[in-house]
Amino acid sequence: MASQTLVPDLSTTIAGVRFPLCFMNASGARCVTRAELEALGRSTSGAIVTKSMTREPRVGNPEPRYFAFADGSINSMGLPNLGYHAYAELIPSLKAFGKPVIASIAGLCEDDFPDIAGTISKAAPDLIEVNLSCPNIPGKPQIGYDFDASERVIRKVRAVVDRPFGVKLPPYFDPAHHAAMAGVLQRAPVDFLSLINSVGNALVIDPERESVVIKPKGGFGGLGGAMIKPVALANIRAFWNAFQGRIPIIGVGGIGSGTDVFEHLLAGASAVQIGTALMEEGLPVFDRLGQELATVFAKKGYHGVESAVGRLKEL
Numbered sequence: 001m002a003s004q005t006l007v008p009d010l011s012t013t014i015a016g017v018r019f020p021l022c023f024m025n026a027s028g029a030r031c032v033t034r035a036e037l038e039a040l041g042r043s044t045s046g047a048i049v050t051k052s053m054t055r056e057p058r059v060g061n062p063e064p065r066y067f068a069f070a071d072g073s074i075n076s077m078g079l080p081n082l083g084y085h086a087y088a089e090l091i092p093s094l095k096a097f098g099k100p101v102i103a104s105i106a107g108l109c110e111d112d113f114p115d116i117a118g119t120i121s122k123a124a125p126d127l128i129e130v131n132l133s134c135p136n137i138p139g140k141p142q143i144g145y146d147f148d149a150s151e152r153v154i155r156k157v158r159a160v161v162d163r164p165f166g167v168k169l170p171p172y173f174d175p176a177h178h179a180a181m182a183g184v185l186q187r188a189p190v191d192f193l194s195l196i197n198s199v200g201n202a203l204v205i206d207p208e209r210e211s212v213v214i215k216p217k218g219g220f221g222g223l224g225g226a227m228i229k230p231v232a233l234a235n236i237r238a239f240w241n242a243f244q245g246r247i248p249i250i251g252v253g254g255i256g257s258g259t260d261v262f263e264h265l266l267a268g269a270s271a272v273q274i275g276t277a278l279m280e281e282g283l284p285v286f287d288r289l290g291q292e293l294a295t296v297f298a299k300k301g302y303h304g305v306e307s308a309v310g311r312l313k314e315l
């Protein structure tokens with residue numbers, strides 16, 4: 001009898017929403033304009049994630065505002081986006097691509113969040129991702145580092161949406177801060193977590209030019225790419241442990257290969273988002289990651305995403 005090759009199942013489920021593939025763009029990477037969002041729809045991305053939308057359209061921070069280097073990237077985009085009304089109009093047509101649409105929302109003040117979320121919810125995206133962690137708006141601290149403000153925003157959003165929603169958090173670097181945010185999420189539950197946003201307010205220097213590499217904020221910006229993967233994995237694991245896997249996690253940070261996806265799954269992510277690698281490689285990155293993840297699964301005997309989630313061994 002011929003031996004049968006088992007094709008690994010790369011689909012996943014987050015908050016009751018089925019994703020045909022477990023990887024998708026991170027909010028911010030090639031997802032501002034209608035053309036970019038439709039290209040994601042035609043690609044093998046497992047979902048379409050919008051740029052974080054604000055109340056008003058924004059051109060964002062002055063350029064250069066993104067710079068890639070060997071181990072990662074730094075950005076200070078400043079939330080360039082079309083404004084939430086434009087995305088509310090776009091969402092129904094994006095859903096025609098037959099994959100989940102995730103609307104990412106961001107506020108410049110606390111009351112922006114429920115206002116945007118209420119309108120966007122009516123446009124019926126599959127999920128709403130509430131961005132509590134943009135590090136790049138001068139004078140606006142990341143809400144996710146203010147636990148009381150985070151709880152207020154989550155409660156306000158919960159009161160106005162009828163779609164599943166989650167929060168995109170900044171990286172935390174101390175167990176006390178993981179515990180504090182876990183406490184917030186116990187009191188004010190969400191349907192999923194996106195972990196992590198860029199490692200904010202870093203500084204990359206070009207020694208040849210003796211210069212910063214991006215213009216906004218004197219060169220300070222959010223780090224992404226390979227160098228932040230251990231930080232992303234630690235945050236995924238900490239929140240996976242805190243909730244024993246009860247809140248699904250979308251892992252973000254440092255994914256450039258199928259093995260990186262596998263590590264995020266082991267730590268506790270049920271899906272992953274791709275930022276720097278998508279910026280650098282373009283849409284074909286999704287084909288490559290799919291092939292590489294299938295190869296990892298086949299080699300290690302995993303039948304699919306769900307069998308790998310949270311399976312990290314401790315010593």
Ligand code: SIN
Nearest residue numbers: 076077078079134136
């Ligand atoms: C930006 O637009 O500055 C990046 C968004 C983010 O990090 O949340």
